[in-house]
Amino acid sequence: MSYSDKxxxxxxxxxxxxxxxxxxxxxxxxxxxxxxxxxxxKLQIKVNRETNVIEEAKFKTFGCGSAIAxxxxxxxxxxxxxxDEALTIxxxxxxxxxxxxxxxxxxxxxxxDAIRAAIGDxxxxxxxxxxxxxxxx
Amino acid sequence: MAQPLTMIxxxxxxxxxxxCWSCGTMRAVHFxxxxxxxxxxxxxxxxxxxxxxxxxxxxxxxxxxxxxxLSRKLHPDxxxxxxxxxxxxxxxxxSLLNDxxxxxxxxxxxxxxxxxxxxxxxxxxxxxxxxxxxxxGEAKKQIVPPDLLEEVFELNVQLEELRMQKKIGEDDxxxxxxxxxxxxxxxxxxxxxxxxxxxxxxxxxxxxQREQNGQPVxxxxxxxxxxxxxxxxxxxxxxxxxVRDVSEVLEN
Numbered sequence: 001m002s003y004s005d006k007x008x009x010x011x012x013x014x015x016x017x018x019x020x021x022x023x024x025x026x027x028x029x030x031x032x033x034x035x036x037x038x039x040x041x042k043l044q045i046k047v048n049r050e051t052n053v054i055e056e057a058k059f060k061t062f063g064c065g066s067a068i069a070x071x072x073x074x075x076x077x078x079x080x081x082x083x084d085e086a087l088t089i090x091x092x093x094x095x096x097x098x099x100x101x102x103x104x105x106x107x108x109x110x111x112x113d114a115i116r117a118a119i120g121d122x123x124x125x126x127x128x129x130x131x132x133x134x135x136x137x
Numbered sequence: 138m139a140q141p142l143t144m145i146x147x148x149x150x151x152x153x154x155x156x157c158w159s160c161g162t163m164r165a166v167h168f169x170x171x172x173x174x175x176x177x178x179x180x181x182x183x184x185x186x187x188x189x190x191x192x193x194x195x196x197x198x199x200x201x202x203x204x205x206x207l208s209r210k211l212h213p214d215x216x217x218x219x220x221x222x223x224x225x226x227x228x229x230x231x232s233l234l235n236d237x238x239x240x241x242x243x244x245x246x247x248x249x250x251x252x253x254x255x256x257x258x259x260x261x262x263x264x265x266x267x268x269x270x271x272x273x274g275e276a277k278k279q280i281v282p283p284d285l286l287e288e289v290f291e292l293n294v295q296l297e298e299l300r301m302q303k304k305i306g307e308d309d310x311x312x313x314x315x316x317x318x319x320x321x322x323x324x325x326x327x328x329x330x331x332x333x334x335x336x337x338x339x340x341x342x343x344x345x346q347r348e349q350n351g352q353p354v355x356x357x358x359x360x361x362x363x364x365x366x367x368x369x370x371x372x373x374x375x376x377x378x379x380v381r382d383v384s385e386v387l388e389n
Contacts, residue, residue, distance in 0.1 A: 032279060033286045035371035036260050038378035040289050062293040091267065109263045113270075113277055120276045 003065050004099040010069035015076050018058040020044045025129050028122025032113040036106045039063025041071050043114035045078060045086075047122055052082045059114070066104040070094050070111035083119050167211060167230050175211060175219065175227040182254055183237035192345050193248060193338035195241065204238045245373075248334065248366055251341075255363045259370065280371050289375050292319055296386050303389065313387070320383045327376045334369045337362060 003011070019042070020027045026046050033040045039062065046056035057075035061068045073094055078086040094100070094108035167186075168175045184191050187203055211230045219227070240246045249259060258265075262280055270277035279286065299312055341362045348354045 031283070031286050031290060032277075033281055033289065033375065034263055035280045035374050036263060038289075038374040040286055040293065040375075042290060060290075060294075062290070062297075090271070091264070106260070106263050109267050113263070113267055116267075116270060116277060 003069075006098050007065055007069040007100070010072040010098070011065040014059075014068055014072040016058050016072065016079075017060060019060060020046055020056065020058050025125055026122075028118040028120070028125065030114045030117025030119075030121060032110055032117050034063070034067070034106045034110045037063065037067075039067045039107070039110060041067060041110050041114045043071060043074060043111075043118045045083075045118045045122060047083060049126075052084070054078045054081055054083065054086055063110075064104075064107065066098070066100055066107040067110055069098055070100075070107045071114060073097060074111040074115055078115060083122065086115055087119060089115055167207060167234075173210075175223050175230060177226050178229045178233055183240055183250060184254075186233060186237045187241065189241075190345050190349060191251060191254070192342040193244070193251060194342050195247075197242065200238070200241060204234070204242075207234050245370070248338070249370060252363055252367050252370070255359065257363060257367050259367070262367075262371075281375065282372075285372060285375060289379060292316075292379060292383070295319075296382055299386050303386075316383060316387060320380070320387065323376055323380050323383060327373070327380055330369055330373050330376060334366065334373075337366045337369065341366070 022029050022044070024046070026049060027044055028047065029042065029044045031040070031042045041059065041061040041063065043059045044057065045054045047053065048055050057078050059071040059075050061071045074089070077089055089112060091105070091108035091112040094111055095105055098108070100108055182191075187200065189195060189200075208231070211227050211234055213224060213228045213231060217224065240250045253259065266277050266280065295312065295316055299309070299316060302309055302312070344354055344358060344362060
């Protein structure tokens with residue numbers, strides 16, 4: 001099996017590798033794993049409270065080239081989107097963009113999971129920090 | 138091969154009772170008991186191919202013996218005098234025999250294969266759970282416990298640090314010691330998982346035995362034991378990778 005040029009590009013020059021302060025109220029963290037291969041992926045987003053736009057995204061993935069490329073691409077895609085827009089990203093979009101073969105589809109699933117988990121974590125924090133505003137709506 | 142020879146999700150295959158294409162006697166799965174002619178491959182699972190019940194503890198020596206006996210009888214070279222059709226079947230049967238042997242002789246592969254026969258597509262679990270989360274809008278339930286993921290992630294961070302240090306020719310003895318300690322812990326976990334799995338094999342085999350004795354086995358019990366094994370297999374993949382990576386970093 002050979003990797004597509006796009007996978008190799010993301011693998012050699014991964015975008016947005018790193019981490020942000022997990023305890024910050026504006027940061028959502030998603031840590032997910034793929035039991036099929038034992039890969040783990042952490043994806044973090046920093047969201048603007050006023051606009052709900054994802055201003056920053058960071059990732060760290062321990063896994064194969066496809067998993068790294070999928071998460072790298074995911075951080076690129078979520079940046080600048082609102083959280084609701086980011087939730088529309090589907091694993092098959094990543095498969096198409098990176099031309100992943102069927103045996104590597106679970107890597108794209110992992111990236112979608114990571115986005116959802118990060119947004120879920122952020123939403124939970126918002127509810128916890130702004131209980132009055134949520135009730136008033 | 139033109140058609141899949143394993144019937145996924147099927148109930149345990151009944152004894153093959155078709156008659157021999159050549160002499161008409163009731164035949165076995167691979168070749169006719171009466172006239173010895175090779176038969177067309179029957180759609181049976183690997184357990185049934187060896188005439189075994191779907192039990193997870195199996196007699197490894199008996200499996201090897203059967204394998205070599207069947208290999209000889211089904212070998213395409215030994216059937217070179219036979220007709221073209223029979224030769225073709227012998228080729229297909231040989232290939233099926235090799236696949237069945239490779240899977241059944243390895244206890245983990247055997248377990249993975251069994252849960253697949255029992256309806257769990259290990260490769261599809263994540264995707265299915267994600268699709269559910271997507272349509273319900275709820276958080277996806279991670280297949281392994283979150284604290285295992287934390288642990289895997291943290292250890293990988295340490296391993297990466299150690300790799301970097303080694304690259305620039307520096308070793309932090311404290312870090313090496315810490316990773317060495319974790320390696321022992323992981324090996325302990327790996328052994329404990331195998332032990333856990335062996336316990337499930339015993340339960341499963343007991344259930345199959347009751348079924349063979351004609352006692353009713355509930356669908357719930359079957360699924361419960363199956364899912365217990367799936368759970369161990371999933372956690373095992375992470376631990377297996379970690380043991381491999383930790384050993385690699387420490388040895389280099």
